Amino acid sequence: MPDDFERMWADLAPVGRSAETGGYFRQPFLAAETELRAWLAEQAAARGLAVREDGFGNVVAWWGGVPGDDARGVLTGSHLDSVLDGGAYDGPLGVVSALAAVDGLRERGVAPARPLGIGVFAEEEGSRFGVACLGSRLATGALSWDDARGLRDRSGVPLGDVVAGGTSALLDGVGTFVELHVEQGRGLDQLDAPVGVASGIWSHGRWRYDFRGDADHAGTTRMEDRADPMLTYAMTALAANKQARIAGQRATFGRLEVAPNGTNAIPSRVSAWLDARGATDAALEELVAAVSRQAADRAGRDGTRVEVAAESVSGAVAFDPALAAALAEPRGWPVLATQAGHDAGVLQAAGIPTAMLFVRNPTGVSHSPAESALVSDCLAGVTALTDVLEDLLR
Template sequence: MPDDFERMWADLAPVGRSARSGGYFRQPFTTPERELSAWFVGQCTARGLRVEADAFGNVVGWWDVGTGPALLTGSHLDSVLDGGAYDGPLGVVSALAALDLVRERGVVPGRPVGVSVFVEEEGSRFGLACLGSRLATGATPWESARGLTDRDGVHLGDVVEGGTSSLLDGVGTFVELHVEQGRDLVDRGAAVGVASGIWPHGRYRFEFTGAANHAGTTRMEDRVDPMLTYAFTALGANKQARLAGQRATFGRVSVEPNGTNAVPSRVTAWLDARCSTEAGLEELVGSISTQAADRADRDGTRLTVVAESVSPTVVFDDALAARVAADHEGGDWPVIPTQAGHDAGILSAAGIPTTMLFVRNPTGVSHSPDEHAEVADCLVGVSALADTLERLAR
């Protein structure tokens, strides 16, 4: 079993990796991500799983045994820009390895078991996180998603057929394993944990409009510079989130005309905000927006704020989480919240009983080339997932 996991991990390691940073560029429907998808199909075929794909690019390998509501596991293979190796792929490789381990134990599940890969979980290309699972559950209709564009102006409808999906029909439970994207398990001294829920979060587009002008000949007092409005807004968002004990990040900025010797005419910046409660999220984003509007008035610039996506609080099935956390050898696994969004949250919101397993991340760093998990902890995660699948599939 260890050799199987490590061999699969070695297969994935070079795909889409930057020689400069060591990070990964596995954006949806690009060559690296498609190579990984083909790899996954090959792994499913080698295990005798029936491969099913929908019109959006989501794929499931089915172990057609037993009857009744299916048990689904898996994660995603795409990455953020210059991301880490573990966010997503760890859940896919661990699911395949856990399936192998269940079979090695001689266990024949009482209901069908599937391993899934959802596309565009990160939202790194078309801007909407968990897009594949949103489309598969119907949370986002194809009519509104097909017009989404990437940074080069390519429409989602130009790269994927689209339509409808029956991939999740008959799924009764979903279990997603994921690398922890924080230090909770490190602080607790635990290799594996169980998720209690996901903080509410959203992505908001701030457009600051000013007046383009010459960087050399325009006096400072004569400028209408949207970059200044944005800069004060970013500083203010950081302060307000710190004071509230919440999260606010401007991680993406687009400048027009983007010339070194020109005062910008427009700055577009995307705010990622996450809070422990929905009321807290609304209050935080409202405060940041109000402060930005006040600053725009002083600078003579114009501000538009658009909520591109907002995800409510996700509370995973309490009974399921308690059962998974307690029903194993060696003591209880801790039950912890997460501030990161996941496909599991979308399936949970769609009414599918859902739980998550987290594997310890020694530094807590994620969405970065420094993201990491020790092999020993990963193998504990595989065993934990196999135990969970075995018990839930009875």
């Protein structure tokens, strides 16, 4: 099993990796991610797994048949796409570990009493079409195809031109979902534990802020005569930082578009995307309201205008407590919450009992080329997932 895991991991390592930064560019339905999908199909075929795909690009490879009325399936897996210039482990670790777990179960002589699926959800990061966990939202019905088909990437390509859409029956008959993921924080490192269990996910979402002003000459326009949306944006970014710190929550402006985007011109428009996260739904609502209020106040002083639109919002999720306890307590694994969103949260919110396993990240860095995990911890994660799946299958 260790050789299988490391061989598979070595196969994935060069796909979509930037020679300049060492980070990964595996955006959905583009060359690198498509290559990973082909790799998954090869791995599934080599193990005799039955592959099913829906019209949204989600895939499940089933071992031991497919779920039906008489056999509720166990699903594991994660995603293969990345953020822009992302790390190696976020997503693919869960997919490779799931394949290695199937190998491990077979080596143990486990004959599944119900089907086991390895799932890969599309566009988990929202790096191309702007909605996080897009594939799982569509598969569960949390987002309708009518609302999603018009989503466009940065080149203006609509989602409806990339996938067939429609409806999905891919999760029919799934009784339990377990997702293994690299931890995106230092909780396990601080506890000196290679593996942990998630208790839940913070409330989180993305908001677009459009700041509008008057384009003008950067040299001839007096400072007091300007209606500069960049100034309003800058003060809003500072306000977001301050409000999040005061409340003990999270707020980040990480994406920016400027028009006309000239060095010697005052902008006419600045569009900025806020990623905000709160321990509760109410905390998140209060945080975004405070940031938006300060943005509007500043716009009034700057002679600019601001519009705020929510692009995706997910409420706080508590994973199935009985399942989490059954996994963690007998093995002495720590239980901790996460501020990162996952497909597991979408499936739990849709009524599928769900658990998450975390593998230690020694630096806590994620969504970055510096994301890391020790091979020994990854292998401990594979063993942990194999143990959990064996219990669930029996």
